[in-house]
Amino acid sequence: MRFVDEFRAADVIGKATEEIRRLADPQRHYRFMEVCGGHTHAIYRFGLKDLLPPNIELVHGPGCPVCVLPMGRIDDGLSMAEDPNVIFTAFGDMMRVPGAHGSPLEHKARGMDVRIVYSPADALKLAQKNPSKHVMFFAIGFETTAPSTALTLMRAKKEGVANFSIFCNHVTIIPAIRAILDSPDMRIDAFIGPGHVSTVIGCRPYAWIAANEGKPIVVSGFEPVDVLQSIVMLLAQLGNAEAKVENQYKRVVPWEGNRAALKAIGEVFELRPYFEWRGMGFISQSALRIRDSYGQWDAEQRFHVPGVRITDPKSAQCGEVLKGVLKPAQCKLFGKECTPERPVGALMVSSEGSCAAYYNYEHRKAAAFTTIGAKA
Amino acid sequence: MCLAIPAKIIELYPGEENRALVEVAGVRRHIDTGLLEDDPPKTGEWVLIHVGFALSKISEEEALDQIRVLTMLGEQQAAVEEVQGYGLNDS
Amino acid sequence: MATALPKIRFRDPQIEMAHGAGGKASRRLVEGLFAPLLFGPSIEPLADAAHLDINGTRLAITADSFVVKPLRFPGGSIGELAVNGTVNDLAVSGARAQALVVTYVLEAGLPTEILEAEVRAMAAAALRAGVVIAGGDTKVVENGKADRMYITTAGIGPPIPGISLSPASVRPGDQVLLSGPIGDHGITILLARGDLELEAELCSDTRSVLPLVEALARVAAPGIRWMRDPTRGGVATSLNELARDCGLGVLLSENAIPIRDMVRGACELLGLDPLHIANEGQFLAVVAPEYADAALQALRATPGGQEAVLIGSIEEQPAATVLGANGYGGTRVIDMLVGDPLPRIC
Numbered sequence: 001m002r003f004v005d006e007f008r009a010a011d012v013i014g015k016a017t018e019e020i021r022r023l024a025d026p027q028r029h030y031r032f033m034e035v036c037g038g039h040t041h042a043i044y045r046f047g048l049k050d051l052l053p054p055n056i057e058l059v060h061g062p063g064c065p066v067c068v069l070p071m072g073r074i075d076d077g078l079s080m081a082e083d084p085n086v087i088f089t090a091f092g093d094m095m096r097v098p099g100a101h102g103s104p105l106e107h108k109a110r111g112m113d114v115r116i117v118y119s120p121a122d123a124l125k126l127a128q129k130n131p132s133k134h135v136m137f138f139a140i141g142f143e144t145t146a147p148s149t150a151l152t153l154m155r156a157k158k159e160g161v162a163n164f165s166i167f168c169n170h171v172t173i174i175p176a177i178r179a180i181l182d183s184p185d186m187r188i189d190a191f192i193g194p195g196h197v198s199t200v201i202g203c204r205p206y207a208w209i210a211a212n213e214g215k216p217i218v219v220s221g222f223e224p225v226d227v228l229q230s231i232v233m234l235l236a237q238l239g240n241a242e243a244k245v246e247n248q249y250k251r252v253v254p255w256e257g258n259r260a261a262l263k264a265i266g267e268v269f270e271l272r273p274y275f276e277w278r279g280m281g282f283i284s285q286s287a288l289r290i291r292d293s294y295g296q297w298d299a300e301q302r303f304h305v306p307g308v309r310i311t312d313p314k315s316a317q318c319g320e321v322l323k324g325v326l327k328p329a330q331c332k333l334f335g336k337e338c339t340p341e342r343p344v345g346a347l348m349v350s351s352e353g354s355c356a357a358y359y360n361y362e363h364r365k366a367a368a369f370t371t372i373g374a375k376a
Numbered sequence: 377m378c379l380a381i382p383a384k385i386i387e388l389y390p391g392e393e394n395r396a397l398v399e400v401a402g403v404r405r406h407i408d409t410g411l412l413e414d415d416p417p418k419t420g421e422w423v424l425i426h427v428g429f430a431l432s433k434i435s436e437e438e439a440l441d442q443i444r445v446l447t448m449l450g451e452q453q454a455a456v457e458e459v460q461g462y463g464l465n466d467s
Numbered sequence: 468m469a470t471a472l473p474k475i476r477f478r479d480p481q482i483e484m485a486h487g488a489g490g491k492a493s494r495r496l497v498e499g500l501f502a503p504l505l506f507g508p509s510i511e512p513l514a515d516a517a518h519l520d521i522n523g524t525r526l527a528i529t530a531d532s533f534v535v536k537p538l539r540f541p542g543g544s545i546g547e548l549a550v551n552g553t554v555n556d557l558a559v560s561g562a563r564a565q566a567l568v569v570t571y572v573l574e575a576g577l578p579t580e581i582l583e584a585e586v587r588a589m590a591a592a593a594l595r596a597g598v599v600i601a602g603g604d605t606k607v608v609e610n611g612k613a614d615r616m617y618i619t620t621a622g623i624g625p626p627i628p629g630i631s632l633s634p635a636s637v638r639p640g641d642q643v644l645l646s647g648p649i650g651d652h653g654i655t656i657l658l659a660r661g662d663l664e665l666e667a668e669l670c671s672d673t674r675s676v677l678p679l680v681e682a683l684a685r686v687a688a689p690g691i692r693w694m695r696d697p698t699r700g701g702v703a704t705s706l707n708e709l710a711r712d713c714g715l716g717v718l719l720s721e722n723a724i725p726i727r728d729m730v731r732g733a734c735e736l737l738g739l740d741p742l743h744i745a746n747e748g749q750f751l752a753v754v755a756p757e758y759a760d761a762a763l764q765a766l767r768a769t770p771g772g773q774e775a776v777l778i779g780s781i782e783e784q785p786a787a788t789v790l791g792a793n794g795y796g797g798t799r800v801i802d803m804l805v806g807d808p809l810p811r812i813c
Contacts, residue, residue, distance in 0.1 A: 001401050001732060003382035003422060003434055006443055010795040015446050017796070038379065047797020091427070092738070092809035109483045116809065118663045118737070119428025121408055141427075144380070148429040151410045196380045199424065199432040224795070229446060251438035252424050258432065261411045340805045341491055361799040379738045401732025403667040428664075 003251070007223030008046075016228035017051045023235040030056045032234060033324055034192040035177060037064030037352025038222055044361035046224045056231065059324035060354035062176050063194055065140045066093050067322060067346045067353045068277045069169055071310040074099035077138045077167050080303040081112055087130065088114045089123040090138040097346045100310050120152040120166070127156075127164035134163045136299050139170060144196040146170040146288060147261035150268040153294050167299035168290050171275065173197050174205055175286035179277075181213050185325045190234040192227065193219040195249045200265075202257025203245050210243040221249040268294055278312065278346070279319020318345040321354055328355040335359065380426040382434050383407075385417050398425060476503075489699025489745070490804030494708075513708060515695065516560035518626060527562030529553060530621035536614055538585065540659040542651075542670025545618055546588030548747055551673050552698070553622040554596045558680040559694040559750050561630035564596065564622045569603035574613040585616065596675040598622070627681060629688030634712035637692045641781040642759040643717060644752045646679055646766060647672070647774040649702055650730035653744035653808070658733065665736065667729045672748035674771065682769040683752060683762055690758030696750045700804040703742035705751055706789045707803040714787050719779035719801065722794040742791075743804045753781065 006012070024030065034040055040060045043049060049058060062068055078099055081088035088104060095105045095116060108114035113133075117123045120137055127135035139149045149166060156164050173194055180186055193206060198219045209217050216237040220230035230248045237244065247253055268291060275287030290298040299305075312318055316333055320326040328334050328347070338344040340356055347353035383398035383405075394410040396417065408429045409417060415433065417423050423430040477499030485492035497513060510517055516529035533549045554564040569589065573582065593600050651672040658665050676696065683691065693713075697705040702724070706717045726741050734741050754762045759777060766775035789801040 001382070001728070001735065002384070003439055004735070006439065008795075009443075012443060012446050013795040019446075045799060047791075047793050047799045050797040051795070095809050096805075105485075106481075106483060109481065116662065121428050122662075122664065144431070145427060147411050147431075148408075148427050151408060151429065196424075196426065196431065199380075225443075225446065229442070251435045251442065252432050254432065258411060260413045261431070264411065341485075360802045381736050400736055402729040403665055403732040403736060405665050405736070 004223060007221070007225040009225070012225050013051070013228060016225060016232060019232045020051075020056070020228065020235065021053055023232060023239055024053050024056060025239065026053075026055065028055060028238075030235070030238070031059050031187060031189050032056065032192055032231065033059040033061045033180065033188045033190075034220075034227075035061035035063040035173065035180075036192075036194040036197070037067065037350070037354075038196065039063075039192055039194075039220065039227065040354050040357050041352055042222045042224070042227060044357040046227075047361075048224060048227055051228070052231070059188060060321070060328075060357075061180060061191075061324055062277075062280065062322040063142065063173065063197075064322075064347070064350055064352040064354075065142050065145075065169075065171060066097055066350035067318070068171060068176070068280070069097075069140065069346065070276050070278045071099060071312065071346075072306075072308045073169055074104075075101070075308060075310065076305045077136075077299075078104065078107055078112070079306050080136050080167065080299055081107075081114070083134075084113070085133050086113070087126065087133050087135045088112060088138065089117045089126065089135055090114075091118070091140065092116050093350055093352070094138055094140060096343070097350060098343055100308075120149050121155070124152050124156055124161060124164055127161050128159075131163060134165070136303075137164070137166045139166050139168050141170055142173050142194070142197050143170075143200045143265070144194075146269065147200055147258070147264045150264035153268045153290070153297055154264065156297050157294060162296075165297050165299040165302045166290065168269070168288060170269070170288040171277070172271075172286055172288070173201075175283045176277070176280075177206075177209065179280050179283055180323055181209070181215070183323055183325070186323070188215065188324070190215055190238060191217040192230050192234070193217045193245075195219060195221050195226070195253065198247075198249065198253045198257070200258050200261045203247050203253065203255050204257070206245045210245050214243045216243045216246075218246045218248050219253055221252065267291075276309070279322040312345060316344045318347050321347055328358040331355070380424045380431060382422050383425045385419050385421050385423060388417075388419055396430070398423065398430075484807055485805070487699075488804060488807045490704050490743075492805070493700070494803075513712075514560060515556040516562060516622075518560065518562070525626050526623055527557050527560055527626060528621065528623045529556040529560065530619060531556060532617060532619040534614065534617050535656065537659050538581065538615055540655055540671055541668075542655060543673040543747075544585060544588050545616065546585035547592045547673050548671075549618040549620045550589050550592035550596055550598070551675050551747060553620040554598060554675045554677055555696045555747075555750065557622050557624050558675070558677040559696045561632050561680075561684075561691075561694070562626050563624045563677065563681070564598045565624040566599045566601040567593065567620045567622045568601055570619045571603070571605045572613050572617040572619075573605065573607045574610055574615050575607055576610045577615050581615065585618070589618075592675075596677065598624075627684050627688070630684055630691055632691065632693055634693055634709060637709070637713040637715060637753055637781055638755070639715060639781050639783045640756050641692055641753050642756055642777055643706070643719070643779040643781070644754055644759070644762060644766070645702070645724065645776055645778045646676060646749045646751075646772060648725040648727050648730070649697070649746055649749060650726055650734065650741040650744040652747040653701070654730050654733045656745075657737075663737065665733060667733060669727070669729050669733075672746060674748035676748060676750045679766055679769055679772045679775075680750065682765045682772065686765040687754055687758040687762040690755035690762070691752055692755065693753040694750055697746050699745045701741070701743040701745060702751065703740070703789065703801045704803045706801070709753065710787045710789050713781075716782040716785045716787070717779060717789040718782045719789065719791045720794065721791045723776055723778045725774055725776055739808050742801055743808050
């Protein structure tokens with residue numbers, strides 16, 4: 001596969017890991033946060049931690065748009081679809097996320113019309129093909145996905161599709177990073193920056209992280225070579241006592257971002273004054289809502305939204321894991337009450353969630369090797 | 377955050393706004409190119425696709441450059457060590 | 468060395484799609500509900516077929532149901548799956564299918580020409596597989612109740628001489644063989660459903676693997692420890708079942724696993740792992756190291772086995788775990804499928 005295989009080539013990976021070993025100061029313990037759930041997933045899927053020296057620690061950030069949704073929002077979305085004339089549509093990522101009375105898939109098993117779509121455009125087409133039904137699309141994602149939702153709404157308006165609405169749960173990445181840096185338990189040396197969000201917002205929005213907080217940030221791609229090269233660049237900056245924003249993912253990320261995408265977001269959405277993030281409380285100006293000019297397609301205006309706030313069980317430590325304060329295995333429920341099959345929190349069921357990634361790819365490796373150690 | 381894949385534009389539809397056919401390793405899908413309206417893609421170009429929309433063009437030059445930089449790393453280091461081995465600084 | 472299976476009691480309040488997906492939930496249902504209530508102590512609940520002693524004659528017996536949607540897809544149809552699937556279950560249990568019986572559950576309103584097409588497909592598949600269809604039953608249910616048609620087949624046949632399979636016989640150093648490329652069937656079905664609007668020239672791999680198993684048996688019978696056809700849940704699920712049953716580790720070389728470009732492309736696009744995707748014409752075999760080369764050559768020399776390959780080995784550690792080595796120094800745990808493979812965007 002073009003533009004994929006080259007970035008998974010063993011010899012290039014070897015060069016990058018050698019360079020990491022050369023640059024990493026053995027007297028130093030590095031803590032790098034990868035903000036984006038896609039990076040967490042890649043790190044585990046490609047076994048990248050095995051390639052790093054022990055003094056480089058990767059801390060998982062909150063960039064999982066499913067994980068940071070409070071459970072109440074899932075229930076709000078599902079309540080809209082209780083009407084048999086409503087078709088609930090969402091990406092596959094949403095389907096196993098637990099609400100208070102079950103996940104969308106479990107609701108489907110009980111007879112609700114729940115369908116997976118690959119694109120918001122497919123949800124719109126479904127509405128056009130089913131004029132007697134109402135299609136509601138549960139929109140999630142950071143700035144990567146918001147432009148696609150925006151274009152879909154613009155098309156719905158242009159083509160006058162009346163039986164379609166969007167339940168908007170788009171969130172923005174900068175407030176999440178700010179919340180990490182403001183957290184008193186935080187001790188991050190540098191950031192592996194979100195790759196695909198940056199194709200939309202560009203690299204400028206991260207300037208304050210380097211300038212005000214003094215932390216290097218490298219906008220990174222998702223293949224093994226990308227992540228490793230980003231680590232090389234972070235080590236080089238720290239070695240030179242520098243802190244700047246760099247773009248490793250140049251083949252895809254324009255420094256200025258995507259003007260057309262930003263324009264589409266601005267046309268359709270505005271910032272909510274505040275929004276609740278799972279585990280991080282209310283954060284101002286951190287989420288998008290649909291403008292009144294598109295109010296007819298706003299599910300929150302079409303339907304009565306219960307707006308129930310459901311707090312996570314006290315024993316679940318989703319928030320601390322989201323902020324990187326705890327590792328997944330340190331949560332008391334990890335692997336016991338909370339597993340991918342019976343998740344307590346979304347971090348375990350969303351494939352981007354750090355708990356799921358750790359559980360699926362890593363934790364038995366650690367346990368098995370611990371056993372060997374114990375026997376020896 | 378998200379799953380975005382490099383795909384090649386194999387067909388455009390001049391009559392239809394913002395619609396293109398892309399291919400990934402032999403798998404084809406129609407996508408929306410509306411987000412690239414400032415610099416519309418041409419057939420044969422590579423784009424990054426996410427949830428059925430093209431987010432960005434892929435620069436082949438930057439991709440090659442990146443691999444080149446990394447493969448040269450070892451060589452650069454070896455060259456530095458070789459020069460150091462000449463003992464020019466010992467006196 | 469086999470470890471005792473933990474007691475699992477089935478506590479889920481309702482049946483979900485996941486319980487039929489072939490992964491962890493399916494296993495929980497079988498081990499937690501069916502096994503304690505239905506199966507006698509000598510029955511291995513998750514085995515592909517049961518080998519029974521009937522008045523001094525050993526016979527293998529199995530059954531499987533087929534509920535695929537759509538009924539017809541590139542490379543095959545429900546009828547062919549119904550024959551090949553059962554022949555394959557018997558083959559990987561070390562038996563040669565001789566006869567099948569078939570039951571149809573048909574939805575009222577089903578056009579006869581559709582039924583006829585499937586019956587013809589089954590007849591042709593049975594002829595190719597060398598089995599006789601000895602009888603069956605038909606039921607019709609109200610319109611809307613059977614997704615057009617469901618087919619169940621049960622198969623019976625004698626053991627293949629020389630084969631004695633058991634997870635307990637698996638040893639560190641044993642080699643893992645795979646008969647050919649994975650993921651074709653599952654991705655073909657996903658694409659054929661049309662919801663994802665993806666197109667590719669891909670076909671189901673449905674076929675009888677009996678000729679390949681027999682070729683393997685001819686040169687390596689004493690060295691074959693375990694076999695399985697990786698249907699729902701894919702190679703990952705089958706190998707995890709092995710790892711759990713024998714208590715040893717399975718180390719795969721991910722670069723060695725044959726996957727067609729289009730399957731890889733579709734999986735990358737949808738965020739799926741090819742190791743979790745169903746196959747209908749492949750099988751896995753664990754073979755003692757001294758037989759591994761001969762086994763591979765025998766498969767490659769048999770029509771349909773040209774792409775057979777060694778994909779890994781059995782290790783002492785990590786116990787009961789499947790690991791994938793990526794070829795550049797890293798490993799990841801390859802887990803059993805949790806629910807249905809769901810396309811993701813993130």
